[in-house]
Amino acid sequence: MENNSFSEISQAFRDHNSFIIMSHVRPDGDAIGSQLALGHALEEMGKTVYYVNEDGLPENLDFLPHADRIVQPKGEVLDVEVAIAVDCATKPRLGENALKAASNAKLWINIDHHISNPRYGDLNHIDSTSPATGQILYNLITKEDLPLSAVTRDAIYVAVSTDTGSFQYSGTTVETYEMAADLVRRGLDVGKINALTYDSNPYRRVELLRHLLNTLVRTDDGEIADWQLEYHVKEELELKPEDSEGLIDIIRAVKGVTVAVFFEELKGGTVRVSMRSKDLKVNVCEVAKEFHGGGHALAAGIRMEGPMSEAREKVLAALRKKVDQAKG
């Protein structure tokens, strides 16, 4: 299926008056940033916009201008003509209450950068060459001459910065850096926005990091490193879901480590396993599938029965096998 053009999409914006903008559950910077960036452009066009996210606004993104407009749906149905999903690979990942809120919409627009997106909109623009949905929106807004206010500018920057690991990941392109240059030219305060994005961690995140490091185990050959978080620690530190985001990168970034694993005990005793590989030969998605999990070759996850110690033993044994196979 082909992408709808930017001009078809902007025509749909002009042809309607009320919009709900949604993104995926457990939203990250690209999700919230994309919602705010596009929503504010529509508001500047005189449209009515509802910003809905199933899980609401994470605390670490509450500095974004107009972030307080993001609301968590409670089961109501909104009176809107158009539903827009941004940065959401599948329709169910918008969440049940968000879908209900959007259920009166007559037209669905789907803008995303996930290659697996099945194009569930009436209008779709999926561009997997873009490292972030924020960058697609930047192209849409600038090419179609839609309003690019300071709110939209800052939201786009945060969307792209967070989804590229601050312009580091391999998906970062010439256009990404050119976009950043243009946003600074349009008045973006680089130092300030990055301090707000990266230098305002709650203290409990540091306490969490300390706890995780104290559970860190590395295999003798240094290939596999893992740490764990028990449910009672989450309660003691009063952690929020976003607090652990990105921390696994600290052990993934160790020289010699091929696979980094995070074991997290959920309420009720289920164990969530997050695996990151640095080597395509050590395909962690294949390991995840052994335990009915899934993901990508370099980043995969599992939900399995506890207790933690048993789950950990099983997963590490499967990873050991995989690493040894890769070494030949």
Next chain:
Amino acid sequence: MENNSFSEISQAFRDHNSFIIMSHVRPDGDAIGSQLALGHALEEMGKTVYYVNEDGLPENLDFLPHADRIVQPKGEVLDVEVAIAVDCATKPRLGENALKAASNAKLWINIDHHISNPRYGDLNHIDSTSPATGQILYNLITKEDLPLSAVTRDAIYVAVSTDTGSFQYSGTTVETYEMAADLVRRGLDVGKINALTYDSNPYRRVELLRHLLNTLVRTDDGEIADWQLEYHVKEELELKPEDSEGLIDIIRAVKGVTVAVFFEELKGGTVRVSMRSKDLKVNVCEVAKEFHGGGHALAAGIRMEGPMSEAREKVLAALRKKVDQAKG
């Protein structure tokens, strides 16, 4: 004093045949990256180049192409016509042995972005609007049409990326992002170079972070956070000087923390104190001066007598006063 123009400097390159390129002691990414970037451009022009750094090549930068050309001087005098200092705010910071190695040079060229640089060269180009010396060299090389090989390209990127905290600090400009775009256009592998720069930490750095976090203390009001490193721990973990680089940012980045302090015991019991402030009203340079240290308003340091516990008590008391004053 005025800057010498890029054309004057490139003329000096063309007029001579042998060069020593140096940078500051305890070199960082901008120091080593700048040495390699400019040096390889000169080599591509057919020149003889010696790359000298008083402290040699830090392990975390050994992935840079041609990094093995960086040598630590042992007291020899090199037979060169021109000495070039890059990214070095004062001449003594080049180090005694490096200065000796360069002592036969008839012409000194000084290229830097530190505003305090006293222009100790015969030719000087000091541009404090540039967030990294690497960015000045990019401008010099592209404007004067000097060779920009893959070696120079990658070295410039690492110099600028590391000195801007991956394009985050307030000094990052439109030109910085445009430069990054151009380097990618010239074939830079963004994912690979950043993985090598940021994702190849020695395991001992994680062990160090664990140790530091276990000594972390935050004042009741959350304004001051400090951690410490005793000399015997450095020996046990076999730490290198560069291992602690940047770790203080983890506590500086905590919401509510105004000042982050790192107490480090040196061989013989002297204590090195590093302070980072997030508020210009809490001028840590003024606190440093009380103990005969120095630096900038937001980043300052002290070397003082031990033992650690006493040094810590005195410095924290002075900081407490400063923070309370700032609060009015």
